[in-house]
Amino acid sequence: MAQYFQQLGLPAFWAEGLALLIISILILVFILLNLLILIWLERKVAGHIQCRLGPVRVGPIGLFQTVADAFKLILKEDIIPTAADKWVFIVAPFLVFLPALLVFIVIPFDRNIIPMDLSLGVLFVLAIGTFPTIGGIMAGWGSNNKYAMLAGMRAAAQAISYEVPMVLVLATVVMWSGTLSTQGIVKAQEGMWFVGPLIFGFILFIICALAEINRTPFDIPEAESELVSGYHIEYSSIRFGFFFMGEYAHLLFVSALTTTLFLGGWHFLPFKPELAGIPGWVWFLAKTYAMVILLMWIRWTFPRSRVDTLMKFSWKGLVPVSLVYILVMAFIKTFS
């Protein structure tokens, strides 16, 4: 895209800048549209799993429910507690929502549709993916509320403990494909998706990803029955909207990442990478949404983990297992 603008006569700097601007707007629009669908989908899936209907009144099958909810949220009163740390309180929601947008830069939608093919794609994802945790702690601190603080601390502890096995699994994927670039990883899955040889890593990655995005069964930081909304307890109106959107943007991001790393990205089938006439991003979106539905299915099936069980599971269970796993995979890769 930058070359296109350069050909129009703009100097290189402005061409790049304009291209980046348009790409970021496109990503934003893509995510917001998907958010509308995702929130609706979550409520419908939750309803049907619980033998009830989800939203049905607003729009054809309740499709405009999210719009109605967003409208309601905007009209609410924006309350900032008097004793709150204002700067920290106000910035926290943005820190939770924006990284989810940022990581979409390295997700490949198609063979030549990737906003920016960084050669360090996976590392970039890991780096940016830790920002929401800081946002959580800031929200907890800035709220001037003991329980929000507790929840923020729990969120940080959980994120850190599940970061370790996730990085190890990602290292396995990188090792198997030989490149850190996400587009390169998808291209390396041309013959066989990584979910085949790395099935155990796939399961580990899903568990760690669920914990990273604070989703049941690991949603202690926002455990409604225990800490009433956790670290976003003091937030109202559109600030809460940002946290809410952040959660679903993270869900989308994690599904897209799993699709890219394990399920073959924009490929059609393991041994048939392309189907004539149908562009790759159709398969990408289909697989991403299949992952989303899987994660929602998991959410509405399992009870919440207790926080110490959660930590124990990570440090005593997942970390040794993933260390052994990466060792075994390294052997297999070397001698195959």
Next chain:
Amino acid sequence: MVEKKNIITDIALSALSFLKGMWVTLLNWRRPRVTVQYPFKEKLAYFPRFRGRMIHLRDQDTGRLRCTACQACVKACPANVITVVGDDKKGKERRAQSYEWNQPRCMFCNFCVEACPFDAIILGNYMQQPAYARADLVLQLDQLLEPWTGEESSSELRVES
């Protein structure tokens, strides 16, 4: 008591239990939804002897209302929700000029129905739709009528005495 199981089978069995749980929730897609989309798509099914809104019944042959404003229901009502004023005729020829039934106060005890010597009123099979003001729920005689088809009136099916 607790047999010492191999830790590998332990982990394998617990991992399997996760899948079992997910299978159960998946099966819920096959079960019917329990939501009743009232009142827009489905009507609630009331029991046949449900005591709902009061209905004034008509005579089978003549089509005239049976109520003669004899005040029996007024005297029987424990909550004093009925007010009747009759016209000037005497005896069974008299008809009710105005009949007011205060639904918010009624307790639907059926005493008025049992007291009526002419089987003129019943508490029918549906509830009044909600209103915005209490005054809208105090019903007059013209709101207590059922459309009369001239054929088998539902009064035949529902009067119990």
